[in-house]
Amino acid sequence: MIFCQTRDGALSEVGLELLTKGRRLAAETGGELEALIIGGRTAHLAEEAFRYGAAKVFCAEDERLKDYLTLPYVRIAKHVVEAEQPDIFLAGATSVGRDMAPRLAAELGCGLTADCTALELGDCSYRGNEYKGVLKCIRPSFVANQLTTIISPSTRPQMATIREGVMAKEPLGKPVQGKCIMVDTTALLKKEDFAVSIIEKTARERGVDLKSAKVIVAGGYGMGSAENFEVLFRLAEMLGGEVGATRAAIDAGYVGGYERMIGQTGITVRPKLYIACGISGQVQHTVGMDKSACIISINCDADAPIHRIADYAIVGDAVKTVEHMIALIKNNRR
């Protein structure tokens, strides 16, 4: 079962990504794909879920649920999960999913893995026990260049939140003839579910839009200084792109704003072109960019892991190379 978050009255991207992944997992196990949509008006969104292969779509609609609120959303999800008993429950690792899933997991007594970047079905042996066909939830660990696999073998559903943008979304050629099931929110919700109320809401200015940038020029700690970062802005501007950064570069103050951070705790991007400058290529960073269509790495260390996931690797000084490239592109355009 996929929890499909809504955004501006439509299903969110990550919901569609998870439906696509869920459809594949269901095909592997001979199971069925289900979706859960909660909001002010949701019934009309079921069609979209059918296009992604959901056979059953549970819709809860209620004016009071227009904006996300933890308690009523968790109560509805619990009700539907207990009735349907899915083997797997997935939600996006968004500010909504990361608020709702842990509470739901504790409510159901189920194991939850946060911020996964990959999911696999398979057999697992652990401490002398054999587990067949469990969901392996894979996420970067807090140790550089390590991925951790986590399972919740004895509780159902197996729950995970998945990073936005790491799974590809693919609608079916022909929508499935699914069933839309309305959840009776009036009967279900209690007064105490509305203990938290929203007083005010302001859209946050998204100064930098990395997610939809076609070209990203990203800088790491190897850029050495804020002044050196300027060349990245020049190159990005020239290519109609944006500047991204690693955590190390932001922590060092070379570039402001965590909204530029790409990776596990930052955002996931898949631009047409990603130019990585002075970036070592630790997994916490690469999970956020390794699906870029074309990667160029510039790093003076030939052994830096970033070179190994690059389409084109340049061993050299980042600032000098980028300055050089800027001049060369100018020449080529003339």
Add this chain to the structure above:
Amino acid sequence: MKGLKIAVLVKQVTDTRETVEATVGADGTIDRNALPAICNPDDLNALEQALRIKDRIDGSQVILISMGPQRAEEVLRDGIYRGADEGILLSDRRFAGADTMATSYALAMAARRISPDLILAGRQSIDGDTAHVGPQTALWLGWPQVTYAEQVTPCEDGSIEIRRVSDDETEVVRTTLPAVVTVGGSGAAECRPSNVRRILEYKKQPVTVWTADDLGGDTSRYGLGGSPTQVVESRTIVAGHKDTEWVASDENSLSEFVARLVESHIVE
């Protein structure tokens, strides 16, 4: 306004941000003992919000709760030096191997003993990054939760107002008490430093230690046994799947390379 009793959940973590080469072995693993142990950064943001409430409302009390080995006493003491009134350490071999579910259960049982009006916690820890513990503690207590908070302000009517950030919005929400609020992020105020007078005053004060017996509750929910998730594998990844083309950085090679990029419309 009536003073609030506030519990702040804190965790001792190894400062993974300080991973320097000396601490990384040839196989990519980190020598955790070589890293400094600190109080999880978001937890300090939570503590600051608690201390601000204490500054504002007479009779408020700030109690730190941490689960961990004896050594985690350090973060409690650190919090007391910064202004907290008291620290409670949940330490027991039976808590070992706890995932977020079992951890939050123990924290909730401890909170139940103190019966605070408000629990503040860090949004997430830098060594686990799950952001599970706050919401799960709230569930065990049956209290409302507010996550991703930057600022927490008590209101005259006994509720609290919270400024929080979601992916797209900044919100102001209000909740009844008791409640659990998780704090963190770049918009949350930094915690005040420790106070020298307090250091001298509280250096010798013992930290309270509670075991599973002190907490009561359903003991099967503690530690490994109460943890539905299992870490089955941690593997160091060696990237190398791509057919990388190496481009030399001399004038001619770069020039030829850029020309190709433009020609193939990779660069437009």
